[in-house]
Amino acid sequence: MSTAATTLTPEQKTWQNQLILHEFYGPLPLEPRRPPMRELISTLLSHRTTHADEELAYNRMLAEFGDWDGVLAAPVAALAHAIRTTRWPDTQAPRIQEILARIKAEQGAFTLDFLAAWPAEKGLAWLTAMPGIGLKTASLVLLFNFQKPVLPVDTHVHRVAQRVGMIGPRALVDKAHQVLLAQLPPDPVVLLNFHKHNYWHGQHICFFTQPDCARCPLKGFCTYYLEHYGQPTAEALAATPAHWEKSWGVLLH
Numbered sequence: 274m275s276t277a278a279t280t281l282t283p284e285q286k287t288w289q290n291q292l293i294l295h296e297f298y299g300p301l302p303l304e305p306r307r308p309p310m311r312e313l314i315s316t317l318l319s320h321r322t323t324h325a326d327e328e329l330a331y332n333r334m335l336a337e338f339g340d341w342d343g344v345l346a347a348p349v350a351a352l353a354h355a356i357r358t359t360r361w362p363d364t365q366a367p368r369i370q371e372i373l374a375r376i377k378a379e380q381g382a383f384t385l386d387f388l389a390a391w392p393a394e395k396g397l398a399w400l401t402a403m404p405g406i407g408l409k410t411a412s413l414v415l416l417f418n419f420q421k422p423v424l425p426v427d428t429h430v431h432r433v434a435q436r437v438g439m440i441g442p443r444a445l446v447d448k449a450h451q452v453l454l455a456q457l458p459p460d461p462v463v464l465l466n467f468h469k470h471n472y473w474h475g476q477h478i479c480f481f482t483q484p485d486c487a488r489c490p491l492k493g494f495c496t497y498y499l500e501h502y503g504q505p506t507a508e509a510l511a512a513t514p515a516h517w518e519k520s521w522g523v524l525l526h
């Protein structure tokens with residue numbers, strides 16, 4: 274069967290996705306959502322943890338130990354207890370202390386501001402050499418805080434990209450980072466919008482267990498849709514909402 278799902282190249286699908294979701298969710302400005310050190314440590318705490326539990330852990334940690342010096346000097350078991358609402362507190366506590374120790378030893382202070390002057394690749398290499406810091410976390414810090422042309426790919430972005438056919442069906446997350454980044458312009462604003470729009474899409478429409486394809490504006494060229502429902506009918510396409518409705522839920526930044 275020849276449809277947009279089979280005739281568009283992965284790169285063309287990525288471009289279509291970028292245009293359609295931009296219209297669906299609306300444009301976003303590129304601005305830091307929190308200071309760099311907080312972005313780094315909070316993202317580490319957020320692994321497989323809800324936003325509320327991540328915030329609770331972060332706030333408890335600083336309330337208990339005062340500042341980064343206090344967190345670094347804390348008994349590791351006490352730090353693990355303070356961040357107990359996260360998924361792996363016993364693993365994350367020594368990682369946080371090792372990250373803080375390395376930053377202090379190299380920079381003389383708890384700052385990541387030097388990353389602003391570094392090329393993206395150098396920053397990615399430096400951050401991912403830290404324990405527990407993967408490409409997603411490093412990319413979030415570099416994109417949000419330092420406007421570097423990198424693309425964070427989390428589980429939601431990865432799932433949407435795979436189902437639509439923007440990446441291969443067996444491409445792992447790290448491969449998806451490279452493939453999608455090569456398909457998009459090296460513009461931090463475009464990359465931020467692509468990341469957030471696909472993150473929301475995976476969270477609110479392209480669910481892991483049962484994607485809500487009826488509401489999805491990507492169905493016209495989505496490989497998953499074609500394989501499960503066949504070519505979308507004119508009625509199905511016409512019934513697809515053009516924009517995210519506020520009544521469907523809050524889109525967290």
Ligand code: SF4
Nearest residue numbers: 479484486489495497
């Ligand atoms: S059509 Fe369905 S499977 Fe494809 S991206 Fe949309 S929600 Fe996901």
